[in-house]
Amino acid sequence: MNEGGLDHIGIAVSRIEDLLPFYRDGLKLPVLEEEVVEGQGVRVLKLDAGGTHIELIEPLNEDSPVAKFIAKKGEGIHHICFAVPDASSASKEMAALGYRPIGDAPKPGASNRMVIFMNPRDAHGVLVELSAPAQDG
Ligand code: CO
Numbered sequence: 001m002n003e004g005g006l007d008h009i010g011i012a013v014s015r016i017e018d019l020l021p022f023y024r025d026g027l028k029l030p031v032l033e034e035e036v037v038e039g040q041g042v043r044v045l046k047l048d049a050g051g052t053h054i055e056l057i058e059p060l061n062e063d064s065p066v067a068k069f070i071a072k073k074g075e076g077i078h079h080i081c082f083a084v085p086d087a088s089s090a091s092k093e094m095a096a097l098g099y100r101p102i103g104d105a106p107k108p109g110a111s112n113r114m115v116i117f118m119n120p121r122d123a124h125g126v127l128v129e130l131s132a133p134a135q136d137g
Pocket of ligand 1: 008010055079081129
């Protein structure tokens with residue numbers, strides 16, 4: 001894992017299968033894994049983009065934050081994610097600088113990582129995710 005670096009770019013898409021050929025067949029990015037993240041209400045397919053990843057994110061239901069994002073803004077780049085050693089302390093350090101985390105504590109994300117998002121209003125419209133290895137993993 002690329003700690004401190006760009007872990008992935010998350011792309012919101014209504015149906016993964018509709019966009020997958022662009023990255024897999026067109027750009028020839030290897031497919032790494034696919035998983036359902038129940039807590040976030042999404043299905044995620046991860047592709048290797050050379051030192052970082054592209055994640056195609058499909059909402060599982062209309063209550064998913066990603067479904068709401070697509071309804072409001074359409075498909076496209078949803079967030080960028082940075083790898084950090086500890087998502088809780090990284091978000092607290094950012095909060096001390098006045099940047100607001102969304103929620104109180106990191107939650108389970110894809111790939112056995114603990115993740116927390118930062119308020120996009122503090123990043124001029126970009127939703128930024130902080131991701132760290134799960135401590136029990
Ligand atoms: Co992500």
